[in-house]
Amino acid sequence: LAKTTQPISMDSYEGQEVNITCSHNNIATNDYITWYQQFPSQGPRFIIQGYKTKVTNEVASLFIPADRKSSTLSLPRVSLSDTAVYYCLVRTDSWGKLQFGAGTQVVVTP
Amino acid sequence: EAGVTQFPSHSVIEKGQTVTLRCDPISGHDNLYWYRRVMGKEIKFLLHFVKESKQDESGMPNNRFLAERTGGTYSTLKVQPAELEDSGVYFCASSPGSLGTPNPWNTEAFFGQGTRLTVV
Numbered sequence: 723l724a725k726t727t728q729p730i731s732m733d734s735y736e737g738q739e740v741n742i743t744c745s746h747n748n749i750a751t752n753d754y755i756t757w758y759q760q761f762p763s764q765g766p767r768f769i770i771q772g773y774k775t776k777v778t779n780e781v782a783s784l785f786i787p788a789d790r791k792s793s794t795l796s797l798p799r800v801s802l803s804d805t806a807v808y809y810c811l812v813r814t815d816s817w818g819k820l821q822f823g824a825g826t827q828v829v830v831t832p
Numbered sequence: 833e834a835g836v837t838q839f840p841s842h843s844v845i846e847k848g849q850t851v852t853l854r855c856d857p858i859s860g861h862d863n864l865y866w867y868r869r870v871m872g873k874e875i876k877f878l879l880h881f882v883k884e885s886k887q888d889e890s891g892m893p894n895n896r897f898l899a900e901r902t903g904g905t906y907s908t909l910k911v912q913p914a915e916l917e918d919s920g921v922y923f924c925a926s927s928p929g930s931l932g933t934p935n936p937w938n939t940e941a942f943f944g945q946g947t948r949l950t951v952v
Contacts, residue, residue, distance in 0.1 A: 765923045765943025766875070790850070819865065819888060820925075820941060822875035 724748045724812040728741050731827040740797040742826050744810030754792045758809045807832045836944035844950045853947045859924030864907050870920035906913040914951045921946045
């Protein structure tokens, strides 16, 4: 499984855009990039997944450059409720295990 | 639609006792996973069921841990006997699909709230 590296923490103010960049230099051709969010005392929750270029949903956008060695999760106009840990994962197959790293603790303040 | 449910939410047991955690996946999900986070560490994979069969149990720490999935529905994770280092939060997750049906974009895993296990 490809190893991922992301910032340990990021602080932001309400209304700002938060961009979290994840490095995955050893990503394989068939791997997908997936992001999960976790609030305290809850299980991780799927946010977004992509293979290349840009993916957008109602929660976030995911930018993946052509070489796919990194990806950036973009959270537009964050609110206090976006305070959570965000995990970048690389999935080798559709049904296999998820390998969690330390994640990025995002703290949003007023 | 009900999500993944885990029971109990909290459990405090003494070292040497037995504890059984239960997970009810989302109805119809073939894949069921167990993960755990011990204090200060990352979330680690334990095992993966496809229906009632163990697809991958490479993350099971030792033979004190026994996972079952009766009839491909709910799953139990038994720890016997429990040790202090087993304390942590145990998460269950489920996802749809099967190995025989490639569907790479439908790969979201739905997690339960977790069971916090404390061994004293």
